[in-house]
Amino acid sequence: MPGLTAWAGITQLANVGEGDTVLVNAAAGPVGGTVGQIARIKGAERVVGIAGGAEKCAIVTDTYGFDACIDYKIDGWEAELKKALPDGLSIFFENVSADMAITALDNARTYARGVLCGLAAGYQVQSQDRVPNPLPMGTIIGKRAQLFGLVVYDFYSKWDEFAGEAGKWIQDGKLAFAEDREEGLENAPALFERLMNGQNRGKAVVTVSPEKA
Template identity: 65%
Template sequence: MKQVVLKHALTARPSAEDFVLLDVPAPACPEGGVLVRVVHLSLDPYVGSRLRGKHMGEPAPQPGLDPIPGAAVCQVVESRAEWVKPGDWVHAMEVGWREVADLPPGSFRKIDPDVAPLSAHAGVLGMPGLTAWAGMTQLAKVGQGDVVLVDAAAGPVGGTVGQIARIKGASRVIGIAGGPEKCALVTNDYGFDACIDYQQEGWEAALSAVLPQAPTVYFENVSTTMASKALVRLAPYGRMILCGLVDQYHADQPPPGLNAGLIVGKRAHVMGLVVYDFYPRWDDYVAEASAWLADGRLRYREDRVEGLAAAPALFGRLMAGANVGKAVVSVAPEQI
């Protein structure tokens, strides 16, 4: 089988040239687990940090040996678990960039292939969607009349954040994204009331203009710099969710922190979001979100490529912020 590994240890933001595709022996089915063929592989920004050993204490993969970390939608080929049979579909976080994977017990969830397109379980029903749902419903507890501001609004997390906020009763949802194509996605596909392009001159004044009411909820997934700009605009007693800080994933030193005086002055509730805490609620989220997908209230966009060999180039685009939609690699066909 084939798998993708690092050519060498990383000291900076990864690019497509840092990876190599190898032929390796296929693994065996583990005791109590399953052997699967990898079908839809999720590429996620946090992996860039993990490749340097800088994510949540998780070790970096060994160059030339370990597959690049990645979640995936997979079909069971062989099972040594009583509750799963060959042909079933599963989702797992620790699959890796490879064609065949051995998943030990407790590392995978069985999924229903009929509730949504299978690739959706890599994105809007996968970890990005769960992250958005946790932030809006479990932490911020968005409800009627909330005004929600979302950074990185064109991303798979941010786009879902805004849509869930609207479903839960927010009166106004505003996004921040980079470039006209991404802003068009945010307003036309995801249904935000407005999207401000931070790459345009005068964007901060434009942001203030589309916020006649101060936001009561802010979701940050990029930087403390952007969070500080949002905090200035936040309503008193507003809720700020700090999820990801992409600008720190490849920095050797963290930038200056948030203005603590502003947090006090705004009486802000600042909450850190680690999606791992909500894995036990994953099935609850899928049950709710699959209904939203079915009736059209929740939408998503994919930036999808075919074949494992295409993963490094797509990951390079993701690291550069050039992708539009959820980065997914279709490693193998769904039907065999």
């Protein structure tokens, strides 16, 4: 499903193509990492990621092949992002929050397209009193930006089309993936905790031996 999510958002909604500059956050995760790679395969000129920590940024550049990855945990990361997008972005893929979407819009070209996929920053919020920042309507209008809400279930009918393309890309070495894997169900809670705390390194997977299933 993460692969279909990435494929649908970047090809069916954002319609990535030649010359695009793409920004994606949570870029070390299975959706974000796949978004950047598919964008490149489909002709994007530049792909930039945002992730938390040097280790995750290394996955983004070394495994997924992004041009750059900005560590949002360091001071002055917004300035570093601007340096990584000297001509602005034409597509952004939002996995984290309204705040991050605003940052993307601040770096957007006129007629940029944005895919709103997830709100990871709010998944662990305990209080319902916290209201996310609204998207800046003036900026959206001024930049003539198009924003698309993405729900992957809308694209299940295209599963075979996605699998056909992705399977060939994997065989050809064009599409890579990283997994944070544990052996045995007894280790699943710890892996799930890492996932919920943003400490996983790639797609969280638990392997269960047949004799233990």
